[in-house]
Amino acid sequence: MHHLEHHGLAGLSLSPLAEAVGTSKRMLLYYFGSRENLLAQALAASRPDAEAMFGTVHDAAGLHSAARALWEAITVGRQRGLVRMLLQLLSLATTQPEPYGALAADAVEVMVGPIAAAYVRLGHAERDARVRATLLVSGLRGLCQDRLVTGDTDRIDAAAHRLIEDATSPAG
Amino acid sequence: MHHLEHHGLAGLSLSPLAEAVGTSKRMLLYYFGSRENLLAQALAASRPDAEAMFGTVHDAAGLHSAARALWEAITVGRQRGLVRMLLQLLSLATTQPEPYGALAADAVEVMVGPIAAAYVRLGHAERDARVRATLLVSGLRGLCQDRLVTGDTDRIDAAAHRLIEDATSPAG
DNA sequence: CCTTGACTGTACCGATCGGTACATCTATGG
């Protein structure tokens, strides 16, 4: 019962979430103690998924294909819901640093860290690798949000593929 | 009294907003009729600002310098608040298409349209121009959000400048 | 059998939300 959070977490309120997972608001608070703790544990439970999603990157060719696979996973694939959740989290963090700021910063690190490590393995200096990873990850995130808002999949998929090409070309 | 909305709109609730602009919730509803209408009019009032911000783009050299000026305006400059508002709006649109979806799509067009027009002026085909503009705008938007969340200004400014270089280089 | 502890439904709490009813104040125009 504990790991069904990705069903909801959209409305972020307990009653609809409880109904979605087939229990009651009362039980959620009984198990998790508070809404804040529930959110933290849901994110903690999603962390392995997110790490796996960003961790399958190894070398230059791998970075390119992994980035394309990543884009597909977050737009039409299995991780669509998770990414929506992370987008919400980042937005919440900008308006309510407490308690979301730390969780959001951690989420950013989960995304940027593995990509930066891949760039380091390609011979880039640590800081340069993090800058490149930031560009790729935040760029894809912005594009993903645009895609959710406008639904203009052709335009945005093309932009995403161009970003991936730029970010993973040997010259880049 | 009508154009002070950028003060607030963060909490998005009427009472704090009313207090911030020195009036009462009662008066906001009296003038605007509903919260939804207030939001629409606030965004409509901000549209010229947003259009001006993205509209000062004319040619290749201009695109490069304008993009850098744009980045400074949305991160440390005058339009910081407006951009925060737009970021919130896009996030809201992903969870509540009614009534935010249309407003958010319009906001995206305000951002992408002028940049795409600049690319068209540079000789790119219409669709290619919109793809390039999407990459630049959504990329900067994602980076801006990362900057708000993590506060890691050095890393993200470097990534933004790299994105601008890539997007406005003659080869790009 | 009885007790204990984990689980759960119901009903409630105070706060806040967007929105409204009603009375009032004020200023303008006849």
Added chain:
DNA sequence: CCATAGATGTACCGATCGGTACAGTCAAGG
């Protein structure tokens, strides 16, 4: 002076929020 219309304060509405109090069910263990 008085009528009318705009502006404003106060007090309230029903809904929802996260969270809690209390009573209960039920199975395991003495």
